Amino acid sequence: MLLTATRIHNGKHWLPEGTVIELSADGTIMALHDYTPSMDVQSYNGIICPGFVNTHCHLELSHMKGQLPEHTGLVPFLRNVAVLRNNYTQEQKITARSAAFSHMLANGIVAVGDIANTADTIDLREADKIHFHTFVEAIGFSETPSLQFEQAQSVLQQFAGQKQVKKITRQSMVPHAPYSVSRQLFSLIDKLDENALISVHNQECRAEDEYYLLKEGEIRDLLKAVGINDDFFIPSGKSSLQTYLQWLSPAHPVIFVHNTFTGRVDIEVAQTLLENVYWCLCPNANLYIENTLPDIPMLVEECKNICIGTDSLASNNSLSVFAELLTIKQHYPSLDWEVLLRWATFNGARALQLDNIIGSIDPGKAPGLLLINPEVDERVTILN
Numbered sequence: 513m514l515l516t517a518t519r520i521h522n523g524k525h526w527l528p529e530g531t532v533i534e535l536s537a538d539g540t541i542m543a544l545h546d547y548t549p550s551m552d553v554q555s556y557n558g559i560i561c562p563g564f565v566n567t568h569c570h571l572e573l574s575h576m577k578g579q580l581p582e583h584t585g586l587v588p589f590l591r592n593v594a595v596l597r598n599n600y601t602q603e604q605k606i607t608a609r610s611a612a613f614s615h616m617l618a619n620g621i622v623a624v625g626d627i628a629n630t631a632d633t634i635d636l637r638e639a640d641k642i643h644f645h646t647f648v649e650a651i652g653f654s655e656t657p658s659l660q661f662e663q664a665q666s667v668l669q670q671f672a673g674q675k676q677v678k679k680i681t682r683q684s685m686v687p688h689a690p691y692s693v694s695r696q697l698f699s700l701i702d703k704l705d706e707n708a709l710i711s712v713h714n715q716e717c718r719a720e721d722e723y724y725l726l727k728e729g730e731i732r733d734l735l736k737a738v739g740i741n742d743d744f745f746i747p748s749g750k751s752s753l754q755t756y757l758q759w760l761s762p763a764h765p766v767i768f769v770h771n772t773f774t775g776r777v778d779i780e781v782a783q784t785l786l787e788n789v790y791w792c793l794c795p796n797a798n799l800y801i802e803n804t805l806p807d808i809p810m811l812v813e814e815c816k817n818i819c820i821g822t823d824s825l826a827s828n829n830s831l832s833v834f835a836e837l838l839t840i841k842q843h844y845p846s847l848d849w850e851v852l853l854r855w856a857t858f859n860g861a862r863a864l865q866l867d868n869i870i871g872s873i874d875p876g877k878a879p880g881l882l883l884i885n886p887e888v889d890e891r892v893t894i895l896n
């Protein structure tokens with residue numbers, strides 16, 4: 513099959529006008545050609561690009577769509593999630609996550625970095641529709657977190673024992689966030705596999721740094737309110753990121769998620785200490801929870817690799833990577849689609865270590881091809 517469009521983005525940049533994609537029946541890119549009149553080419557109006565990568569999602573929270581008030585700030589939001597997430601039947605959860613998953617597929621997502629506190633989403637991995645990297649989250653702000661670590665290990669083992677499917681399914685244990693994971697638990701996660709892909713909710717609220725700098729503020733209040741004794745915690749006088757990176761082996765590739773209050777020095781420190789660093793933006797969730805956005809122009813200047821996530825339906829109305837790009841474009845119109853589409857495809861694939869099969873329109877890969885018209889509407893047409 514031969515395809516072309518008004519413009520083609522190969523995941524990294526625009527291809528020259530008149531490029532024709534040769535696609536096999538199973539979706540593998542066979543070759544790229546220059547158009548000649550003798551070719552039997554299917555031609556589309558709009559942009560053809562590779563399938564989207566949702567680098568940060570929580571499919572297991574899909575049943576919480578529309579349940580939590582907007583603009584509360586992160587700390588009240590987290591308290592609401594903790595209280596409400598289990599107030600649902602198994603059947604409600606299954607129905608909601610299956611609908612959310614179909615919605616994600618219909619929006620052209622071909623791979624997901626999915627956060628898991630339970631093994632609920634094994635059913636979605638076994639559906640064998642898209643590639644998964646499941647980030648099994650450990651949570652425990654304690655000096656002796658062995659129970660919390662063992663609990664996360666048990667979930668990790670369930671994912672590792674899942675029946676083999678054709679799509680790639682991988683998993684690693686990761687820390688939830690700097691205010692919910694103690695140094696001791698960071699160390700246990702680190703030692704489990706010093707090369708494992710790490711994802712961490714990073715600097716999503718201002719109070720996180722306040723706690724690390726001074727041991728004061730809303731995070732302190734939250735820990736107290738949920739009965740956690742933080743006597744063992746000594747504030748480092750540095751930002752959270754600059755503190756917890758000392759507790760992780762530099763061999764880890766790390767995806768920093770949100771970065772709403774991340775500064776230039778934090779980025780420089782991370783990119784100096786670690787070889788593989790990705791900065792995942794979830795703008796619609798930031799607007800939902802904190803009613804703010806990260807300093808995206810600063811991130812564009814400083815960050816090596818930006819990628820895109822939707823976060824969960826607890827904090828977003830949609831699991832569409834394209835909708836996230838449209839939000840960014842709306843707030844920062846000078847950002848070019850060439851850059852935005854790279855974040856949503858190639859960079860996401862690299863972040864999830866799937867760039868040998870998806871993320872770009874290169875011969876031998878099977879990235880899934882999408883047709884979009886960002887100037888017209890937010891529909892995503894799946895071409896294969």
Ligand SMILES: [Zn+2]
Binds near residue numbers: 568569570713823824
């Ligand atoms: Zn999240």
